[in-house]
Amino acid sequence: MLQSVLDAHHIPAPHAAASERRGMTGFGFYLYLLSDCVLFATLFAAFAVLHRSVADGPTGQQLFDLRNAFIETACLLTSSVTCGMAMLACDRRDTRAAFGALAVTFLLGLVFLSMELKEFARMVSEGAGPSRSAFLSAFFTLVGTHGMHVTAGLVWLGVIVVQLRRKGFSEGVVRRMFCFSLFWHVIDVVWIAVFSFVYLIGSAS
Amino acid sequence: MTQPSHASLESARVTPGTHDGQRHGSLRGYLVGYVVAVVLTTASFLAAQTDALTPSSVVAAITVLAIAQMLVHLIFFLHISTSPHQRTNILAFAVTLLIVSMIVAGSLWIMAHLESNMMPGGQMPMQP
Numbered sequence: 001m002l003q004s005v006l007d008a009h010h011i012p013a014p015h016a017a018a019s020e021r022r023g024m025t026g027f028g029f030y031l032y033l034l035s036d037c038v039l040f041a042t043l044f045a046a047f048a049v050l051h052r053s054v055a056d057g058p059t060g061q062q063l064f065d066l067r068n069a070f071i072e073t074a075c076l077l078t079s080s081v082t083c084g085m086a087m088l089a090c091d092r093r094d095t096r097a098a099f100g101a102l103a104v105t106f107l108l109g110l111v112f113l114s115m116e117l118k119e120f121a122r123m124v125s126e127g128a129g130p131s132r133s134a135f136l137s138a139f140f141t142l143v144g145t146h147g148m149h150v151t152a153g154l155v156w157l158g159v160i161v162v163q164l165r166r167k168g169f170s171e172g173v174v175r176r177m178f179c180f181s182l183f184w185h186v187i188d189v190v191w192i193a194v195f196s197f198v199y200l201i202g203s204a205s
Numbered sequence: 206m207t208q209p210s211h212a213s214l215e216s217a218r219v220t221p222g223t224h225d226g227q228r229h230g231s232l233r234g235y236l237v238g239y240v241v242a243v244v245l246t247t248a249s250f251l252a253a254q255t256d257a258l259t260p261s262s263v264v265a266a267i268t269v270l271a272i273a274q275m276l277v278h279l280i281f282f283l284h285i286s287t288s289p290h291q292r293t294n295i296l297a298f299a300v301t302l303l304i305v306s307m308i309v310a311g312s313l314w315i316m317a318h319l320e321s322n323m324m325p326g327g328q329m330p331m332q333p
Contacts, residue, residue, distance in 0.1 A: 189278045
């Protein structure tokens with residue numbers, strides 16, 4: 001069964017053991033990431049429909065701090081590049097460079113997450129929590145879901161660092177690093193949509 | 206974007222994020238992508254705060270910049286390309302794009318109609 005699938009893709013049989021497994025896993029993970037984009041699309045659609053329904057509460061223009069959003073964006077973008085650096089180090093099997101790049105990626109992700117949580121805490125303390133208006137419900141759901149992805153990514157990254165230390169660049173660790181890098185880049189792409197359509201357009205209009 | 210070598214065409218299936226199934230891009234690719242992304246991000250933050258543009262053109266500018274930046278990420282960081290052995294990846298991506306645009310555009314379209322049918326006067330804010 002699997003062999004016929006492999007034949008259909010003209011994959012040479014001798015290779016099919018270790019290196020093909022990574023290709024298959026990578027493709028499957030890519031499909032998961034695309035389905036994650038559909039999840040975010042529903043949340044963006046809800047936000048787009050509800051962003052004017054402020055119920056006489058605070059608007060985005062009053063709540064959003066663009067300086068904060070800019071620093072968050074810079075952190076996530078830079079961490080996406082350092083994650084790429086980690087993959088390049090992985091290609092060279094350079095353990096020291098890989099640890100360095102993964103550590104910077106982790107720290108930048110952590111800075112992003114703490115800034116976001118601080119912003120959430122400030123908004124809730126100002127009485128602009130998720131139950132204040134439909135706009136704020138949609139906002140917290142969308143941005144919170146993104147933040148949860150970042151949190152999951154940080155946990156995953158921590159596991160990868162530990163495994164890299166214990167096992168070195170084994171087949172499994174390289175595969176996990178590769179899937180993580182895809183995940184992290186996609187989270188960054190989703191953030192582009194968040195800061196553009198939620199923060200920038202929200203505070204401009 | 207480097208041209209795929211003949212040897213990589215032999216191995217047929219290439220996972221997104223890799224150029225030839227083995228390596229994960231080049232330093233130059235990441236740095237070029239980073240610089241372009243920084244320029245686009247700065248431009249969209251400036252566009253949001255400027256007074257030189259009308260509100261609707263600010264929205265248009267931010268939308269265009271966002272789409273451009275997403276493309277930069279897809280090309281330079283995720284290494285999505287139109288090379289023949291990435292056909293499956295592109296197809297899956299195109300289907301996702303279709304579903305995403307149907308969800309977003311469809312929701313906005315339906316809800317705008319619903320709102321204009323529910324409240325005569327359309328965009329008028331409700332008075333307390």
